[in-house]
Amino acid sequence: xxxPFGNQQSFERTYAKSERLVGKVESKERAHHRxxxxxxxxxxxxxxxxxxxxxxxxxxxxxxxGLSSYSSTxxxxxxHVLANLGFSSRNIRRIDMFGSTRITQHxxxxxxxxxxxxxxxxxxxxxxxxGLGFMTSSRMQHLKFIKDQPFxxxxxxxxxxxxxxEQYFExxxxxxxxxxxxxxxxxxxxxxxxxxxxxxxLYLPKVRLHGVKFYINGRKLSSLYSxxxxxxxxxxxxxxxxxxxxxxxxTKKLPDPASHVDGINAAKFDRAANTLxxxxxxxxxxxxLDWHGGHFRGKARATNQKRILLMSMPYDKGWQVKVDGRNxxxxxxxxxxxxxELPVGxxxxxxxxxxxxxxxxxxxxxxxxxxxxxxxxxxRTGD
Numbered sequence: 001x002x003x004p005f006g007n008q009q010s011f012e013r014t015y016a017k018s019e020r021l022v023g024k025v026e027s028k029e030r031a032h033h034r035x036x037x038x039x040x041x042x043x044x045x046x047x048x049x050x051x052x053x054x055x056x057x058x059x060x061x062x063x064x065x066g067l068s069s070y071s072s073t074x075x076x077x078x079x080h081v082l083a084n085l086g087f088s089s090r091n092i093r094r095i096d097m098f099g100s101t102r103i104t105q106h107x108x109x110x111x112x113x114x115x116x117x118x119x120x121x122x123x124x125x126x127x128x129x130x131g132l133g134f135m136t137s138s139r140m141q142h143l144k145f146i147k148d149q150p151f152x153x154x155x156x157x158x159x160x161x162x163x164x165x166e167q168y169f170e171x172x173x174x175x176x177x178x179x180x181x182x183x184x185x186x187x188x189x190x191x192x193x194x195x196x197x198x199x200x201x202l203y204l205p206k207v208r209l210h211g212v213k214f215y216i217n218g219r220k221l222s223s224l225y226s227x228x229x230x231x232x233x234x235x236x237x238x239x240x241x242x243x244x245x246x247x248x249x250x251t252k253k254l255p256d257p258a259s260h261v262d263g264i265n266a267a268k269f270d271r272a273a274n275t276l277x278x279x280x281x282x283x284x285x286x287x288x289l290d291w292h293g294g295h296f297r298g299k300a301r302a303t304n305q306k307r308i309l310l311m312s313m314p315y316d317k318g319w320q321v322k323v324d325g326r327n328x329x330x331x332x333x334x335x336x337x338x339x340x341e342l343p344v345g346x347x348x349x350x351x352x353x354x355x356x357x358x359x360x361x362x363x364x365x366x367x368x369x370x371x372x373x374x375x376x377x378x379x380r381t382g383d
Contacts, residue, residue, distance in 0.1 A: 006048050014044050015061075018116060022062045025112055025123065035132045035283055036111035037065040039097045041224065043117050054227065056094055067108065068097040077314040077336030084335070085157070086150035086203055088231035098224065099231030102199050102264055103154045103168070105129050106273050108312045128273040132313070133298075135279035135306035137163030138341070145335040148205035150232065151262040157334065158272055163305060168269050169262045170196040175243070177258045188248040190258045194238040198266030202233040202246060204255055212254070215247040238263065279306055281349070294353030302342035309349075311338035322350040 022040060029036055040062065046053045059066025067082070074093055083089040085104050088096035100110055111129045115122040139160040145153045151169050158168045172192040180187045194200060202214070207230050214221040214233055225233055238244060248257055284297040300309050308331075315332040321340050322328065324347050333339030340349070 006050065011048055014048055018042050018045050019062050021116055021121060022064050022114065025114065026064050035065065036109045036129065037067060038112040038114055039067065039100070039110060040064065040114045040116065041097075043115075045116075054096060056096065065109075066097065067100075067110070068095055070094040075314040075316060077316070077332070081145065081314070081334065081336040084145035084147060084150060084153050086154070086201070086232035088227055088229035090208065090227075090229040094229075096227060096229055096231065098227065101154060101201055101232055102126075102128075102266065102269060103158060106276075107157065128270055128277065130273075130277060130312070131280050132283065133281035133300070133309055133311040134276050135300060135302055135342075136161040136276070136308045136310045137305060138307050139163055140308045140310055141331055141333045141339055141341070143334050150203055151201075158269065160334070161276055161310070162272050166268060166272075168265055168272070170265055171262050172200065172238075172244075174258045177256070179256075184251065186250050186253055188246075188250075188254060188257050190246045190261065192244055192246070192258075192261065194240055194242045194244070194263055196263050196265040197238065197240045198264040198269070199237050200235040200244070200261065200263035202235055202257055202261045204230060204233075204257065204260055206230070207252075207254055211252070212248065212250045215249075217245050218247070235261065235263075237266075279303070281309060281311070295351065297348070297350045299346060299348055300342060301346040302344050304344055307341055307344070308333060309340040309342055310334060311340075313338050315339075316353070318353050318355055320352045320354060322352075323347050 022038070025038060040055075040058060042055065042058060045058070046055060054068075054070070056068045056070030059068065067087070069078070070093060072093055074095065076092070079089065079092050079095055082095045085099075085107075086101060087099035087104070100108075104110070105126045106129050109129050109131050111126050113124040113126070115124075137160060143156060143160040155167065155169045159165060172194045174190065174192050176191040178189045204212075208228055209226050209230055210228050212226050213223075214225060216236055221233070225231070235244060235246060246257060246261065248254065279301060281298045281300045284299070302309070310333060315330070315336055315338050319330045319338055320327065321330055323340070323342060328340055328342075331339040331341065
């Protein structure tokens with residue numbers, strides 16, 4: 001291995017500064033007993049490393065509520081849900097922070113995008129995002145995501161949340177397309193006209209974006225989007241009838257970009273988000289999540305139209321919930337998230353996570369220890 005060593009003093013200084021900046025935002029939310037997630041793009045910290053650094057587990061390092069993870073034990077439901085909603089993923093062990101849309105920002109409570117630079121910092125606040133959970137229609141428990149179709153999955157997600165058949169995406173009109181092959185790269189160009197006002201995105205399925213460059217109206221997007229996975233690429237917040245040109249340069253052949261671009265009807269979705277936000281889970285003590293994420297309490301109000309509490313955390317059989325002091329089954333909803341069906345009315349909820357097999361493992365360990373002690377005692381007695 002020839003991995004280069006970094007500078008310890010530079011690491012300490014950069015870490016301390018980054019922790020202070022991220023901590024200010026986190027403490028603000030804790031003071032108001034709110035739960036939100038944050039995407040942190042920490043350029044000085046990334047530049048400390050002499051090899052490519054993706055920052056998958058930075059949220060653990062800086063103790064903020066994030067999304068990305070790189071672990072051999074990554075929950076399969078986490079990967080399934082986020083990858084099929086358009087977040088970057090190279091394989092089943094990793095989920096990157098890039099690839100959010102206005103819809104997934106709402107679902108996951110992704111309120112902040114924090115760019116930390118060498119000298120300047122930019123904190124962007126997203127509007128209309130939910131907290132840790134909110135009430136949805138009963139259709140949520142039957143929702144299944146389809147691989148490599150994030151636009152369709154997100155549209156069906158909002159429909160299931162609201163219990164309607166509205167179309168929240170509108171594909172733009174493709175005015176012109178072209179493809180050119182050069183000696184060492186392919187170039188694709190799409191001229192489009194938006195059919196709705198709202199954020200537009202490009203998603204190229206089954207393609208690792210390493211070595212792929214994106215240009216919107218001639219302006220190059222950050223190289224952060226040219227990672228090792230594939231994710232939603234932001235085209236821009238377009239006005240209805242606005243013309244835009246997407247240019248993609250790649251060292252490998254790609255699917256036709258013109259077939260993989262779509263836009264969110266912002267006004268229609270914001271109306272849905274405003275409705276859903278009125279039915280959020282109200283946490284009793286947000287700080288408890290920071291100390292022990294497996295045990296927390298809150299209140300939620302169910303109506304005839306909204307009976308399923310959708311939690312933005314991965315389904316696992318270890319989760320248990322009590323509603324008004326009584327055990328209630330935890331359901332897998334939205335193709336891999338935690339859900340609880342509630343009777344009409346306002347309820348107190350207590351969530352607890354128990355590691356499966358912990359008690360059995362402890363019993364076997366205890367039996368093994370007793371047998372070991374017994375063997376030692378018998379041996380000494382025999383001697």
